[in-house]
Amino acid sequence: MFQFGYEESYGMLVGDFVRDKDAVQSALLLADLCTYHKARKESLLDALQQLFDRYGFYCEELHTLTYKGIQGVESMTAMMSSLRSTPLPSLLGYRVIYREDYLEGIRFDLEKGSCEPLMLPRSDVLKFGLEGDAWFCIRPSGTEPKIKLYIGTKGTSLEDSTEKLALLKQELIRLIGSP
Ligand SMILES: O=P(O)(O)OC[C@H]1O[C@H](O)[C@H](O)[C@@H](O)[C@@H]1O
Numbered sequence: 001m002f003q004f005g006y007e008e009s010y011g012m013l014v015g016d017f018v019r020d021k022d023a024v025q026s027a028l029l030l031a032d033l034c035t036y037h038k039a040r041k042e043s044l045l046d047a048l049q050q051l052f053d054r055y056g057f058y059c060e061e062l063h064t065l066t067y068k069g070i071q072g073v074e075s076m077t078a079m080m081s082s083l084r085s086t087p088l089p090s091l092l093g094y095r096v097i098y099r100e101d102y103l104e105g106i107r108f109d110l111e112k113g114s115c116e117p118l119m120l121p122r123s124d125v126l127k128f129g130l131e132g133d134a135w136f137c138i139r140p141s142g143t144e145p146k147i148k149l150y151i152g153t154k155g156t157s158l159e160d161s162t163e164k165l166a167l168l169k170q171e172l173i174r175l176i177g178s179p
Pocket residue numbers: 007008009011021140141142143144148
């Protein structure tokens with residue numbers, strides 16, 4: 001049963017009666033959330049802190065790399081294909097746990113050495129899961145001459161996860177190379 005969806009541009013979707021992100025539903029949900037926490041004399045920041053305390057300190061970022069002109073398109077294609085075909089057992093000392101290739105529709109579990117099908121539509125997207133709940137996902141933009149790099153880390157504090165993210169981002173930019 002579909003419950004809630006969100007995406008990188010902060011678009012959110014509650015329920016499945018609208019087929020794209022919907023700010024009206026999101027605003028209502030946020031108002032509901034405020035009412036709930038206000039009744040408990042808490043702010044939304046308090047609520048966020050409670051989530052961090054309960055699940056850990058997660059940090060996420062989107063980084064974009066611009067590739068100009070026809071040559072840029074070729075470079076993006078070559079870079080994605082090299083990432084697809086070159087084994088990546090670890091990154092920055094983190095073991096790679098899984099690799100999801102949305103073009104092939106396969107999730108590879110590198111620990112177990114097994115594969116399983118992905119249920120989402122085919123798309124030129126790669127996602128790597130690293131040890132310690134870190135991950136990154138990479139895809140060419142569908143609307144601009146850009147590579148979109150999504151990175152996520154988990155730390156023992158917000159500072160720790162932010163620092164881990166900055167290091168991982170630096171390493172990924174080095175791995176991908178300049179546009
Ligand atoms: O990321 P692109 O493929 O360039 O698409 C651009 C944007 O299109 C829509 O607005 C989506 O809701 C966004 O998530 C996306 O970022």
